[in-house]
Structures are given as C-alpha cells and as structure tokens.
Amino acid sequence: MRQSIFAVALVVADYDTAIAFYVDTIGFTLDQDKDLGGGKRWVRVTPPGAAQGSLILAQADGDAQRAAIGNQTGGRVGFFLTTDDFARDHAAMLxxxxxxxxxxxxxxxxxxxxxxxxxxxRWDLLQFT
Known part of the structure; x- marks a missing residue:
C-alpha cells in the first residue's frame, strides 16, 4: 500500500488575498482555481518545485470558520516549508x-x-542538514 497526504486545507478570509500572498509573495504555483458555484472555489497552490503536498485555500464560511483563521493549530507552528537553500529563501521572503x-x-x-x-x-522555513 502507498499513501500520501495530497493537500491540507488552510482557512483564509478571502481567496484572492490568499492567492496574492502565496503565489505573488511566497512564489507558490497556482495549480487550480475552479469556481464551484455559490461563492465557493477550489483553490490549490503548491510550493515551487514540489512533487507533492499542496494547500487548499478555503475561504471561511460562517462564524466558526472565520474564528479559526490564523489559529487552526492552536497557536503552534502548524506548517513547514522546506527549502534547499535557506539563506536564499529567507532573504527573498524578507x-x-x-x-x-x-x-x-x-x-x-x-x-x-x-x-x-x-x-x-505560523510556519517554519526549514532546511534540513
């Protein structure tokens, strides 16, 4: 048996603001942006060069989801972006x-x-040794 995690949903306030940050600022690739009707979209982004693992940017729907924005992991670092060149990516992000x-x-x-x-x-930018 072979399994993998395809994606993780990240609840955001607004699709377009999230796309602008993850694609334009961080450099992720916008893999899919499909209108599902009723104001919902399927928005999937992946880090540059990633073979697997993506984020589904999910616009909050309702008070409970809006309350979870930015605190989906209870204040802990919940997302880990690995790189092959920490100094390069850290400088670019700054x-x-x-x-x-x-x-x-x-x-x-x-x-x-x-x-x-x-x-x-909260995210880690991480280069393994």
Whole structure:
C-alpha cells in the first residue's frame, strides 16, 4: 500500500488575498482555481518545485470558520516549508515583507526560522542538514 497526504486545507478570509500572498509573495504555483458555484472555489497552490503536498485555500464560511483563521493549530507552528537553500529563501521572503518571528537558528535537524502568513498562521522555513 502507498499513501500520501495530497493537500491540507488552510482557512483564509478571502481567496484572492490568499492567492496574492502565496503565489505573488511566497512564489507558490497556482495549480487550480475552479469556481464551484455559490461563492465557493477550489483553490490549490503548491510550493515551487514540489512533487507533492499542496494547500487548499478555503475561504471561511460562517462564524466558526472565520474564528479559526490564523489559529487552526492552536497557536503552534502548524506548517513547514522546506527549502534547499535557506539563506536564499529567507532573504527573498524578507525582501517581500514576510514577517519572521525570530532570527534563523541552527538545530540538530537543520536551519529554521518561524514566520507568519498575513492570516496569522505560523510556519517554519526549514532546511534540513
């Protein structure tokens, strides 16, 4: 048996704002943007060069979903963006205004720094050693 995680839903306030951040600022690829009717869309983005793993940008629908924006993982880092060149991507993200919570640090597993998307979700930028 072979299984993998195809995608993770990320609840956002607005489809287009999320696309602008993840595609234009971070450099993800917009793989799909399909109108599903009733104001819903299937929006899927993937990191550059990724063979698998994507985000489904899901616009919040209702008070409970709006309350979860930016806190889907209870304040913990819940998303991990790996890179083959930490220094390059860290510098590029800073230049585009991405907010990092800390300076890069070296851990036994690699170089890492925590950043936030504009919705409040906490991410690690990570290069494994």
């Amino acid at each position: 230049a585009k205004g991405v907010v990092f919570e800390e300076e890069p640090r070296h851990e036994p597993y690699g170089t890492v720094a925590v950043w936030r998307d504009p919705f409040g979700n």
